[in-house]
Amino acid sequence: MHRKLFKVCMIGDFAVGKTSLVQRFMYNEFRMDYQATIGVNISKKEVIHPSLPAGRITLIIWDLAGGEPFTPVVEAYYRGAMGALFVADVTRPSTVEHLATYIRDFRSVSPHAQGLILLNKIDLLSSSPTSVDELKAVAESFGMPVYLTSARTGQNVEEAFTALGHRLVEQGAYE
Amino acid sequence: MNEPADGLDVLREILLSQDRETLRALQEELDRLKAQLDDPAALLDRIEPIIGEALARRTRANPQEVADALAPVMADALRRQIEENKDAFVAALVPIIGPLIARAVQEAFQALARRVDERIRRATSIQLIVKRWWARVRGIPPGELVLRDALPWRTIAVFIIDNESGLILAQSYQRQIFDRDPNLTAALLTAIRNFARETFSQFTKKEPGTLYELRVASYIVLMEEGPDFYVAWVGEGVPPTDAHERLQTLLTVLHQQYRRQLRDPAQQEKVQKAIESFLWKLLEEDEEESSQGTSMVGMAVVSAVLVLALSLCGWGVYRLSPRMLAYVLPTTAKHITPTPQAMWTVGVLQEDVTPYRSPDERAERLSHTLLQGSRVRVLDREGKWVHIGYPVEGPFRLEGWIPIQSIRIVSQAP
Numbered sequence: 001m002h003r004k005l006f007k008v009c010m011i012g013d014f015a016v017g018k019t020s021l022v023q024r025f026m027y028n029e030f031r032m033d034y035q036a037t038i039g040v041n042i043s044k045k046e047v048i049h050p051s052l053p054a055g056r057i058t059l060i061i062w063d064l065a066g067g068e069p070f071t072p073v074v075e076a077y078y079r080g081a082m083g084a085l086f087v088a089d090v091t092r093p094s095t096v097e098h099l100a101t102y103i104r105d106f107r108s109v110s111p112h113a114q115g116l117i118l119l120n121k122i123d124l125l126s127s128s129p130t131s132v133d134e135l136k137a138v139a140e141s142f143g144m145p146v147y148l149t150s151a152r153t154g155q156n157v158e159e160a161f162t163a164l165g166h167r168l169v170e171q172g173a174y175e
Numbered sequence: 176m177n178e179p180a181d182g183l184d185v186l187r188e189i190l191l192s193q194d195r196e197t198l199r200a201l202q203e204e205l206d207r208l209k210a211q212l213d214d215p216a217a218l219l220d221r222i223e224p225i226i227g228e229a230l231a232r233r234t235r236a237n238p239q240e241v242a243d244a245l246a247p248v249m250a251d252a253l254r255r256q257i258e259e260n261k262d263a264f265v266a267a268l269v270p271i272i273g274p275l276i277a278r279a280v281q282e283a284f285q286a287l288a289r290r291v292d293e294r295i296r297r298a299t300s301i302q303l304i305v306k307r308w309w310a311r312v313r314g315i316p317p318g319e320l321v322l323r324d325a326l327p328w329r330t331i332a333v334f335i336i337d338n339e340s341g342l343i344l345a346q347s348y349q350r351q352i353f354d355r356d357p358n359l360t361a362a363l364l365t366a367i368r369n370f371a372r373e374t375f376s377q378f379t380k381k382e383p384g385t386l387y388e389l390r391v392a393s394y395i396v397l398m399e400e401g402p403d404f405y406v407a408w409v410g411e412g413v414p415p416t417d418a419h420e421r422l423q424t425l426l427t428v429l430h431q432q433y434r435r436q437l438r439d440p441a442q443q444e445k446v447q448k449a450i451e452s453f454l455w456k457l458l459e460e461d462e463e464e465s466s467q468g469t470s471m472v473g474m475a476v477v478s479a480v481l482v483l484a485l486s487l488c489g490w491g492v493y494r495l496s497p498r499m500l501a502y503v504l505p506t507t508a509k510h511i512t513p514t515p516q517a518m519w520t521v522g523v524l525q526e527d528v529t530p531y532r533s534p535d536e537r538a539e540r541l542s543h544t545l546l547q548g549s550r551v552r553v554l555d556r557e558g559k560w561v562h563i564g565y566p567v568e569g570p571f572r573l574e575g576w577i578p579i580q581s582i583r584i585v586s587q588a589p
């Protein structure tokens with residue numbers, strides 16, 4: 001029997017769109033105004049896909065406040081996570097570079113967790129695809145699958161969460 | 176002569192009529208304003224909206240300044256008003272602060288009850304036992320007992336939650352109190368606990384086995400931490416004096432027997448069922464307790480044990496540990512005696528129900544309706560849904576999912 005419940009974290013700089021991605025994934029909605037997350041938001045969502053065991057698994061999503069220093073509280077939030085979505089904003093290249101630190105800190109707490117990188121707000125960069133390629137190359141150097149997403153248009157959002165679901169299940173099989 | 180005079184009149188009329196008209200209108204306006212000034216009610220009607228808006232704007236811009244300016248005047252006016260008309264004031268305030276006072280009083284009582292509990296727990300000399308026992312026999316409950324009876328502890332739910340991930344490993348319900356999914360509640364509890372523990376770590380020293388307590392309105396969540404998972408015990412009223420010990424016992428048993436299985440997804444479901452019977456034990460004892468009152472059996476046991484204890488120890492000033500006391504006295508102090516054999520969980524339907532094929536409102540329903548009062552076997556739970564089988568003893572003629580509020584869990588059957 002497979003595990004059905006998974007804790008996953010949304011990690012990345014402030015205002016890169018972590019909460020927006022969760023909102024899009026959960027309720028298929030998007031808000032232009034920005035409300036910084038304080039502490040952590042927790043939500044639950046089923047990932048339904050025919051290839052998953054029993055057709056579905058459940059993610060308990062911990063959406064963390066961005067840009068916080070790696071304090072013991074943040075460490076406690078990372079702990080026990082089975083997966084993470086590392087999010088950066090394609091209009092702010094520094095947020096992609098900062099992923100290195102987030103990934104390192106996260107790995108130090110949950111070394112066996114699965115991770116994906118989401119380069120978000122891709123809708124804002126439609127005019128200059130070359131710069132996206134550069135950012136994507138940087139992100140890929142962190143050794144995880146990279147998705148170009150937009151919480152605004154919904155592009156690749158469902159796909160990214162489902163992909164994480166798959167990786168969690170695959171890993172679970174070898175636990 | 177007439178003609179020119181007429182002409183002048185006409186001319187005057189032409190030149191002045193407009194002015195005269197204006198003058199008349201002004202006079203009317205003046206009269207109206209004067210009337211308004213003389214009539215306070217009318218004046219108030221006019222300026223209220225303007226002043227209100229101006230005040231609001233001012234208050235937003237500089238709240239402290241407004242407060243400073245108003246405080247002396249308001250305080251004085253209020254004082255005078257209260258002196259002159261106390262009743263009206265009370266009538267106006269009660270609906271607003273009544274519930275706050277009620278809650279404050281309730282909390283004060285709970286604190287008091289706990290202090291009393293603590294005192295009783297510490298002072299466990301034979302004399303006190305005799306006093307309490309004597310009070311019971313004579314039907315005069317000591318004040319402490321009254322207090323405790325007035326604010327009994329009612330268990331609502333028990334969760335075993337993974338320390339790190341905040342995922343529920345096992346759970347047991349008396350009734351559904353959370354709007355949210357229990358998994359979310361558990362994760363949020365874990366986040367709050369993490370936050371509190373790390374923030375106040377210099378005070379708590381992160382000792383394992385620290386009892387955390389979270390209070391929301393009249394609900395209390397007691398959290399006791401073990402090495403791998405923690406127990407969250409949700410209830411209402413005054414927690415039992417030995418809550419800490421009971422939770423520790425539960426945790427010890429769970430860790431000893433089920434530590435590995437609980438973490439193993441392949442075994443989790445099976446183990447969950449077994450564990451839930453421990454948790455039910457906690458709930459059941461609570462139920463018995465509230466219906467027991469001064470039970471004859473309890474008293475007989477007290478007398479017998481007391482006589483035995485006294486004859487064994489002689490009349491010395493002996494102190495019994497709280498744990499021993501729990502066996503001696505029929506108080507709220509109860510212990511968990513885990514029964515490892517497989518148990519069924521049985522529920523009684525609270526209304527007529529037509530079960531669904533899967534835990535989803537849109538799912539297809541079975542063709543049979545189970546009637547209110549029917550006993551069913553509880554097989555599983557998923558969020559707000561319960562998987563049931565009928566009849567209890569099996570083999571099931573009917574198996575499906577029903578909303579949790581349609582069922583009341585009553586007991587286990589072997």
Ligand SMILES: Nc1nc2c(ncn2[C@@H]2O[C@H](COP(=O)(O)OP(=O)(O)OP(=O)(O)O)[C@@H](O)[C@H]2O)c(=O)[nH]1
Binds near residue numbers: 018020035036149153
């Ligand atoms: N154009 C565009 N804007 C986005 C997208 N995703 C998020 N935003 C906007 O970016 C801002 C920040 O989004 P949030 O989702 O609140 O960011 P966050 O990462 O949760 O921020 P913190 O909670 O502070 O860490 C909001 O104004 C969003 O509307 C996107 O894909 N495209």
Ligand SMILES: [Mg+2]
Binds near residue numbers: 018037064066
């Ligand atoms: Mg956010």
